[in-house]
Amino acid sequence: MGGAVCVIIALITWYVRYTQKQNEKNSKKRPMQPVKCPLCDSSLFVGENLISKVYRPMNVPDQLMVVMGCPHCYPHCEPGLKRICPVCHKEVAQNQSLTARLFNKSLGKKHVHVLGCSNCRKAKE
Secondary structure, three states, rough: HHHHHHHHHHHHHHHHHHHHHHHHHHHHOOOOOOOOOOOOOOOOOOOOOOOOEEEEOOOEEEEEEEEEEOOOOOOOOOOOOEEEEOOOOOEOOOOEEEEEEEEEEEEHHHHEEEEEEEEHHHHHO
């Protein structure tokens, strides 16, 4: 009976150390970066979203999308902000948008890859 108690204590000790190591690994992960608008580079607060359109079909891992901006730069740009294309680095007019690809990853995560503004996309085609 004494041997069984020793085994149980050893298992509990191992489990506590194992969970502490896992917590340390998880705490060392990269902290979440604030989401920024790809056009005006302003930080989006909780509850603010990019204004965009995602084209169907919705059940594929790769979709075409158009990004108009964020609440700070669309439909009207706040004073002091400029809408700059992240690809060609030219100013984007209010009536123009960014073309992007939306990747639907497993576990519900999404990733957006900006292809360019209306002007630089036309130049590439």
